[in-house]
Amino acid sequence: MPLTHDTSFVDSLPANVAVQFLERVSTSPDREAFRYPVGESWESLTWRQTGEEVSRLAAGLLSLGIEPEQRVGIASGTRYEWILADLAVMCAAGATTTVYPSTNEEDTAYILSDSECRVVFAEDDAQIAKLRARKSELPHVTKVVTFEGTTDGDWVIDLAALGELGDAYLAEHPGVIEETAERIPSDQLATLIYTSGTTGRPKGVRLRHSSWVFEGGAIKALDILGEDDLQFLWLPMAHSFGKVLLSTQLACGFATAVDGRVEKIVDNCAEVKPTFMGAAPRIFEKAYGRIQTMQAAEGGAKEKIFHQAFKVGLQVEKLKQEGKAVPLPLRLQHGLFDKLVFSKVRERFGGRVRFFISGSAALNREIAEWFNAAGIVILEGYGMTENSAGATVNRPADNRIGTVGPAVPGAEVKLGEGDEVLLRGPHVMDGYHNLPEETAKALDADGWLHTGDKGSLDADGFLTITGRIKELFKTSGGKYIAPPAIESKFKAICPYASQFMVFGAERNFCVALVTLDPDAIAGWAQENGVSGDYTEIVRSEQCRAMVEGYVEELNGKLNRWETIKKWELLDHDLTIESGELTPSMKVKRTVVEDNYKDTIDAFYG
Template sequence: MSAHDRQHRLSAPATEVAAWERLWQTAPASLGALLAERVARTPDAEAYRWPDPDGEWRSQTWAQAGLVAREIAAGLLALGLRPQDRVAVMSGTRVEWIHADLGVMCAGGATTTVYPTSTAEDVSYILADSDSRIAVVENAGYLDKVLAAGSPVEHAVLIDGADPRALTLAELRGRGRALLEAAPDAVTAATSAVGSDQLATLIYTSGTTGRPKGVRLPHRCWIYEGLAGQAIELAGPDDLGYLWLPLAHAFGKALIATQIAIGYPCAVDGDLTRIIGNLPLVRPTVMPAVPRIFEKVHAGVLAAAHRDGGLKARLFDWAVDAGRQAARTRRAGQRPAAWPAVRHRIADRLVLARIRARFGGRMRYFISGAAALSADIAEFFDALGLPVLEGYGLTESSAATVVNRLGTVEYGTVGVPFPGTVIAIADDGEILIKGPGVMTGYHGGDEVDGWLSTGDIGEITARGSLKITDRKKDLIKTSGGKYVAPQSIETRFAAICPLSAQIVVHGEGRKYITALIDLDPQAVRSWAKEHDVPGADHAELVRSPQLVAVVERYIAELNAGLGRWETIKQFAILGTNLTVENGDLTPSLKVRRRVVEQRHGDLLDTLYPG
């Protein structure tokens, strides 16, 4: 990047940079070494808790977690693991995923992350491209994919169940204990030999076209994530995290590194259907999520409050407005006047505190990442007393790169960089990143030298926050030559329409803008029941004239806030939902725009008659 291109730069506050530099000067070389430091510092403090098959929550100290990782590491060494040998982990989010990954880190190997939802074709490609010699899989159902013809996997390990083709995780740990009896320092020596630039993780990007690319992330990246999170006080030792995000995603791995660096405990359960029930039981203080979760909760809370109308609905709206005004005053650094303060206390006692209780009653804030979050939805949560810190990053930058700070949140932006990272805006608006969290390069490709081109378009606000406007490749140019940023329109619609699951704005090379709308099946069923609209299934319900008319009103409300060239002239409601399993969404619930447009190409054509 030339000096001409580096006209706009953004860095962390100087105090944060100084705190990070002090930590960085004495940083351990590897994630395994970071874990060893944590075990030595707080061996008896809680590290993880998780539900057993009966639904009872179990707990584990750092000393116990370190022992499990050590036994797994020794077991891998007993299987012949060599430095930087790849170990594929294919499992949902559960504490054993973390144990396996930490075992790989302590043994000096490198983890290849594989989503459980991956197709057999993708699994075969990822295993072959990464040359993964060992695979840890959740259950025997995945073995056919992992051990398919041509697979480089020599040893498979099962977390659950048993199969003659694989070791169980307990058997692997047993082999590890046997090795440690014979060579007590084997794991310590393997961990000590790991350098900061040695490969730690291969994460394959879920591209919309072509083969996924393996992102090479060395130990340096995860140490940086952990210490940067510690420097900005993203959490503290007294916090309790709730982790459900897919750990095959860089966001999840960054959170693990941060948790180890800070030393706070984390509840781990990847079952999305249990989140609402778990929160009052676990009572976390910090929880990461993706925008779709906030959108669903926002829609659900609004629907429940307004279902019966009348006094209940008016009281809810009054309370949220009081909370919103209090939050705005707080963000402006001002003291509230006497009556607004009293109004907010009454609103909190009658309404807002009861809503927070559904989240366990102790939540300090949420962290949102992986996709754009509507500023209106973020402010709604802040009005409830549940601030949302939106952040930004890529797999190629170890996920957590920029984030809002508690107390200085600017909604509609992703905040400021982690200390040690610099953001620049090129002449064409593209966001560029430079810092210790940037990958070494793509597997089998050239190394990154200097600045990482993100492919995202952004700007720096007057307050000094980074604002993402869209993906460079997603910008739409109509046949009339007008440019449209679809992501901005899509996030606005998510805040306006409580029935929406996804919306895909379309119009590249077309005369005007159209949209494909995917409605949330649960919200549609509730709406249909409330309005006595008959329908045997989702496809029939979304074709009902009454529902189409409702969506038309939401589109009209959206269009009222858009430029004439951006307005949605025609739309179609999809009869089947977009899913991760069908390849329409990434595992972090982002739309694969090109896949959806290609799959529904004929439907899109009907929106452009003549």
């Protein structure tokens, strides 16, 4: 039977994000709202303290002349101040425009100019430098507010100075924040998020206050998160996945520990001990690879116990999924392995995680099952910027690995022509900013968003994403290939893999470009007597032989027409900075294909 949820919550949602935030401050004034790192320790703030600071900054924006729907940019990595700035924009009735800190100077100027930003929050001197270099292209920007950069007392001020402007404004206009919030209609523009497309200019996605309020309310309606939870938040706040977790926090009232440094995720989890976290699949792949290589390095009895533990864990989970009883001997073995192995895996993430939420790209099924066997539940979800990030998600009580779950309460999902996934609901965008033709292509007359993803739906409404329509290709032999499925299989087999990119459109066989995880391969090199930097390691005969073994293992799991006939190791891993990954860690396939056209062509020479 399809899952049904009470959707009456939609009728009682707050009118806008500002009211939603002020209601949370009023409901939970003395509960912890946020904590953030200062040096080696963490500082904590209550909702009341957060509310006071947000009100000061919002009043500061009003004093600078921000009017309803006028855009305010945030060019920064994920940090507590990002959230303060965004909430202040919401409470001043402005609209946040997000810019990744890794966005180049030209695209930063384009986004801020296209959105007509009046004020920009800039994280540091590096972000300020981009704005100064393109100041002539930013005629609307009257003020830059920096989190930790150098001020000039004129065009660039700091957060404290904005707060002081707010104090003066509040003294003259008491109650202005509450009055401003009450006047914001639910369909007013709240956010302009520019998608980091793989080709062409970024497109600005227009999202209403009601979209974000709905997302938070829908997750709350699932009753899977509450005030006593603790979130660890590292995701880019410039991305809709990060932003939707903020609206969920306002709806549910849990505390959030914030630190955007990707390299610190696992260490921070061990210290903060969160009960849940959102992440992209690459984080789980890296953790999985790291744990696997550490066990291989231990060798001997410890490695044997480790592998036997997961064999038993997977057996137990399979029986549970099938609704069968677990025999006593297997149950006893599982209990022993839980103490010896699984508890240690859980401790790496703090030992209190109830579930992770995975989104922004497909998670490999084998990796999800491996974590599940260790007692770490990963709920895979699905969505895109164009629908405020959250369209479907698995539930802790019914987590069907390999699917992305059913639609969130109050939203709809169906399949269109060619099994394209279509979405409809209050979370769907108004359209693309200043791009009516692009909007008409994405949104049909009945309000359905055409995602460009191919999928299937089971009898209970659980969605499985089978590929990106544009990424599917046909070989010259007429066989269809879904590269992501092959790529994720390789990552589950090879613990040293970072990226595995399959090509072969209109060719007679498939080929691959491979990159390795720099940390994992450095450890492998040390154990195998290979010296040098990353480039020297991947050029060594031993490394090539090792990768060759994993490619052969992969080919044994594929259809004949899918097998990888030729492959090459690249001399560097793909990075956001090189422009080959999006900020949400997705491969820009067309960029990689263009950059290595000669290498790919040579495979077929």
